[in-house]
Amino acid sequence: MTWLAWRQFRVQAALAVASTIAVSVVLLVTRTHVAQLADSDELSSGYKSLQLLGTALIGVPAFIGAFWGAPLVARELEAGTHRLAWTQSVTRRRWLATKLAIAGAIAVVVTGVFSLIFTWWSLPFDRLGNRIGTANFGQRGIAPIAYALFALILGTLLGTVIRRTLPAMAATLAGFFVVRYTFQLLVRPRVLSPITVTRPTNTFGEQGGSAADGAWVLSAKSLDWAGRLVHDEYSGEVGRAMAQACGLTMDSDSTQADRIACVNRLGIHDVVTIHPASRFWTLQGWETASFLALAALLAVVCFWWVRHRAA
Amino acid sequence: MIEFHIDPRSGVAPYRQLVQQVRQALRLGLLREGDQLPTVKDVVAQVAINPNTVLKAYRELEHEGLAAGRPGLGTFVTRSLAGSSLAAHKGLRTDLARWLTKARRAGLDDDSIAALFESTFRDSVNEDIA
């Protein structure tokens, strides 16, 4: 059965390995240059290529789910070849397990290599920006591996239930992103209790400053010395709010000194709830474990469905 | 080696057709004493019929004393029919001619005579088997 699973998967495996090698080579080669750039003004152009590869890494698990997972069973059901495969001497459980194992192993290796090299490559940028925030968290560390396995099993299950490859691919993409972003929105922030931090308003007109300590900012608001709310992140520009409170205007009539004086007079400070940067690997661990658990659950359902419903 | 063919429309059971074809071959001298009949496997590979049909035919030939199976070797012809020509059955011929005259006098036309002969013949064949 291993032979057959390999034989059916070999093109996808070859493409995956080839692209991973290509990407890894590019990353390895550009690393030193990027590390130098990170401290200079040419940062922005470096950032552009960063975004591109990061987006690819977001897409890799989704791709694996739709292009490896969805056809795994659905293609056979569509073509009727399951009637050939399931009437040899191999049980359906062994058949599915072998196919999933092959695809899963390649998925883990490919995603793991890509993600870990990319995490290392991004370190110079991440020192200046942050990697724990929602923009970057999913493209770093080991979480993408769990996303990929989850997507693979999700795709396989949807393919088994829907029985047709194209609709299953679409459903997998939709389902994967829904779960992924629901988790990011609702679960990940609550995995550990966020820390509330008070700090001075950095500059008049900038909300809490850029998260210089690299934390994931969950919410932020500005209060005055009495604890009254001056501004929270939803009420619009900080500058305008503070100008109102100080009786200043936003135009060049009032100087930076005036504004700073106003902030000091009113005792305006920021209160932010964050997960600090030090929690990166802990959150990665929780994310990975959760998605692996989801994958395991879906796998149980998938095996049951293949055995009892699929033919 | 003899080659068989089955006519599904002839009204004669397939196994009997095989028997008849062997007898015909014997009569014409195409098969001689000591010749091997094709194996069951060869026959069905050529004619696409159930192997049991061939087995039945070969058993019938054994029963009629025309062939015998040798374990591990095959089925072989034990007797020839070439010697029995139609001329040797003069008595039967005369009887038949007399019967035909009777039938014509009874008013039967050619088709009716043929039908009468066919059905009686088939009945007698089936009785032999039973």
Next chain:
Amino acid sequence: MIAITAENLGKRYGQRWALRHCALSVPAGRVVGLVGANGAGKTTLLHLGVGLLDATEGSITALGDRPGADTDQLARVGFVAQDAPVYPTLTVADHLRLGQRLNRHWDRDLAAGRIERLGLPLGQRAGKVSGGQRAQLALTIAMGKRPELLLLDEPVSSLDPLARREFLQDLMEVVAEYGPTVVLSSHLLSDVERVCDHLIVLADGHVRLDGAVDELLSTHKLLTGPRRATSSLPRDQRVIRVSHTDRQTTVLVHTTKPILDPRWSVSDIGLEELVLAYMSPTPRDRQTGELAAVHS
């Protein structure tokens, strides 16, 4: 030894029963013709027999075990689905390797020899060969594990007459060689008549006929006589089908005893006529709601 048994076997899809109350007993070593109209349940029955489907009610066993129960059971049963599915991007040679790797006992010489004799090109992708060659390839894979039971779902329906004849020749050769039980579903009664010695007729998801061909043909008689009611027939002569004209009555009966009533003229019935009689419900059946079924 019994190759296939079924007891009150039923399979439902949603609201529709594809098979209901089916009872079967197929002795080993037979070549069984499975006959019925489209939608009568032939494919469903075969899929149940090979473990691709689970029964909704009742039971079915193949070679004494639940179909698809485990590797051992799977190894003893060969199957070719309708339209002989193969992997289009895998070559003929790949398919032989598939047979070898996915089966515990694989007769490599038999399979490879067959492919060579049939002239199937080893390097050709299976999606590119003709329908007849695909059917032969699928049959080779099914035969290669030397199954004790071989189930074939309309294996010749898409083949031209020559390919069909070759397929049947090969099948009979395998039967002659080591005597597997073969169940072959088909629309072509001429083929069934040639190669089958056991017959199952399905109609509307029910088994109407299940028995040895010789016995079925000898126990069914066509009676013709002057017009009268069939109630005049003794009880042990079961009426299967009856039709009347203004002067004449024709009855198909199933009986093991001789017909003694001199007013009937008795004749034998051919296999095709017998099958057709059982495939269609008679007016009498529709009235009683009972389906005539014969098991022997």
